[in-house]
Amino acid sequence: TMPRVSFEVSDLFYFYATGNTVTGIQRVQQELCVQFAKQDQAHCEFVIYDRNVQKWRSVSKEWLLSLIEAARAFRPGGEPWSSIYEVYAKRALTAPLKQFDPGEWLTNVGASWALASYFVQVRQLRRRGVRLAVFCHDLIPARHPAYFDHIHTIEHTYWLAQIRETADVVFCNSESTRRDYLEIVKPPSQPVAVCRLDATWAKDHISPEADVAATELLSDLSVFDDEFVLCVGTIEPRKNHLTLIHVWDKLRHTHLNGCPKLICVGRIGWKSDAVISQAKALGLLNSQIHFLSGLSDDVLQALYRKCLFTMYVSYYEGWGLPITESLAAGKLCIAGGNSALREAGSNYAVYVDERSETSIYEAICRFLDNRGALNEANARVRRDYRPRAWEDIAREITVTLRDAPSDERPTASLPILDINTFYRFGRPEPVKTFDHPRAAEIFCLGQAWYQPESWGTWTAREAAEIGFRISTANPRPTVFLGLSSPPGPPASLIIAVNGKQIKTVGEFTGRKVVRISLEEERQHAGGGTFLPVRIRVTASRIQNMREIEGSNDERMLGVAYLFIVGFDQTSMAERLEFLEQVVADEI
Structure with a gap:
């Protein structure tokens, strides 16, 4: 029988706050x-996931489908999208809190690394x-951190570490991503399934309105059908x-x-x-090369169908959705040959060395100089390429959850705090x-925790609690x-313990190291292998940061947590090293 499944839509919901058009991970999440x-x-x-109360709220499928349809149907010129979104947001953030049942699945097919305390x-x-269950779209920040800002790399790698610890099933969008996950994260026994994103367009036809809008857009750029090459993807170095x-x-x-025009959408x-500056410096910007963003799905699909062919020479991808979209629209894609790009393009894309201008140039000339070969390649894509429906991909996910073995791990246990660690x-x-x-x-x-920062983690309330287990074999444990x-x-x-x-602890400002002996708790542990410990710290006050002049922080801040370390009676050298670090202000 099919277990209960709660699908996490937080990432999509919060992403809509920035605009009505979705790309990449959010596009996948939307269609699924x-x-x-x-x-x-x-x-x-x-x-x-309500970030303010740090709990989940149940929203109806009617609310979700209505929000998605509103985003797809939105056109500039009328009511601002922000006003439309606000109506949906108010309904969502006053929805009833979700009560999860044992055995139920929480399934996240989006990106949750930026959600505080998630x-x-x-x-x-x-x-x-x-x-x-978590859908892992890529591990690029862990494998190639140079392509991302430092904060994003930190958030994403901690997200991966916590998936390793908490997820019962991990879905990867390609064999390439699965290999990366197994190599980098090294999960001990976690099922890691591959769910390929070889999907067709949500709509198999273009509306007359979208076709007209795409034609008018091209006309404004002095571009006509079959006179341009399309490149879809966020404008970034990768x-x-x-x-x-x-x-x-x-x-x-x-x-x-x-020479055809190059239209970059993203x-x-x-x-x-550097991308925009280089195009401008070479005199290509808004003449040979155009950058567009914020297009609806219908207009984007129309551009795919009107172009000569597409380009996607990214340095690394978890899947390569623009390749799939191009093929599903019946157009050849010239793509890089790395990571999952060959999986996305199968034997219907033409692959180049993405690091070589010569390789890319020669592939383009092969089709510009022989329109018969291009027409034949596009005809082959239209005739033979068979993408899956999003319905099939969604069913694959739910069937995997249905068939997943029951969880045999202890569910009530606190994590183990290793002595001398x-x-x-932060x-x-x-x-x-x-x-x-x-x-x-x-x-x-x-629910008292903000998102960790580089140095530590602020709390949001007067009282906050941590919990862990330590081995009862450790003599005279102290944290x-x-x-x-x-x-x-x-x-x-x-x-309180x-x-x-x-x-x-008397009134203080700044840092404080608190010593907590757990020997009495250990002696009354009742003979178990591990001693459960819950430490609750209650502060006499919290600070409303809005009351501090010059502060841009609007949070309520309680005590900040910096570190925790445990020792036992045998940890003399480790205690001395810790003491030296404290005295030298090295931690």
């Missing part, structure tokens, strides 16, 4: 959610028997637009009036200035060792907890 909504309502529902809450669901610009600079000199991304509540660097990232956020409990006071006036603290107050 439409198909999930058509499945048996008895076992399927949708949830949104995995803190997921771990608490796991302890109550809820199972987690997508390799700079190489295409250099190739087009050569084409305009070798092919003169026979939002302006990270470090895109220094755990940080995220100073990307994760490099995924089997033991030494991230203290695995110990966080409740040291690094804290920082709320901004503003001094604060005092009350420390397993519900019993054990210590008070």
Whole structure:
């Protein structure tokens, strides 16, 4: 029988706050959610993670489908999209809180790494028997961090580490992504399935309105059908637009009036200035090369169908959705030969060395100089390429969940705190060792936590709790907890262990290291192998940052957590090293 499945739509919902057009991961999530909504309502529902209360809310499939349709149907000139979105947001963020059942699946096919305290809450669901399925779209920030800003790489690698720890099933969009996941993350026994994104367009036809809109758009650019090449993807270094610009600079000199225009469709991304500047410096911008963004799905599909062929010479991808979209629209794609791009294009794309301008130039000339060969290649794509419907991909996911083995891991257990191991509540660097990232956020409990920063993690309430287990074989266990006071006036603290107050800390500002002996708890552990420990820190005050002059922070800030480390009676050398680091202000 099919278990209950709650599909996570938070990423898509919050992404819509930035605009009505979706790309990449959000496009995949959008199409899958439409198909999930058509499945048996008895076992399927949708949830949104409310970042303010750090809990999930149940939203109806009617609400979700209406939001998606509103985004697709939106056209500039009428009511602003922000106003339309606000109506949906108010309904979502006042929806009832979700009550998960043991054995139920929380299934996330989007991107959740930027949601504050997300995995803190997921771990608490796991302890109550809820199972987690995650769709991994790529591991590029872990494999090639140079293509991303430092903060994104940190968030993404910690996300991968927490997937390793918490997910019951991981879906990868290609064999290439699966290989990356197994090689980099090294999951111990986690099922890792491949669910290919070889999907057709959501609509198999173009509306007359979209066709007219695309024709008018091309006319405004002085471009006509069969006179342009299309390149779809975010404008960022990894997508390799700079190489295409250099190739087009050569084409305009070798092919003169026979040089087609290059139309690049995609939002302006990270470090895109060099791309635009180079096109402008070479005199190509808005003459031979055009950059567009914010197009509807219908208009984009019309451009695919009107172009000569498409280009997608990205340096690395988890799948390569623009290749699939091109083939599904009946057009040849000239693509790079790395990562999953050959999976996306199968034997219908033409592959080049994406690092070589010569390789790309020669492939383009092969079809510009022989229109018969191009027509034959496009005809072959239209005749033989058989993409899957999004419905089939959604069904593959739900069938995998149905057939997944029941979870035999203990669900109520707290994570183990290893003696002599220094755990940080902050995220100073990307994760490099995924089997033991030494991230203290695995110990966080409740809804009091903000997203970790480089140095530590702020709390949002007067009281916050952490929980862990330590081995009862450790003699005289002691933990040291690094804290920082709320901004503003001094604060005092009350420390409780397993519900019993054990210590008070007088008023202080700045950092404080609190020593907590667990020997008494160990002696009363009752003979078990592990001692469960819950430490609750209650502050005398929290700070409303809006009240601090010059602050751009609007949060309520309680105590900040910096680190936790545990020692036992045998840890003399480790204690000395820790003491030296504290005295030298090295931690």
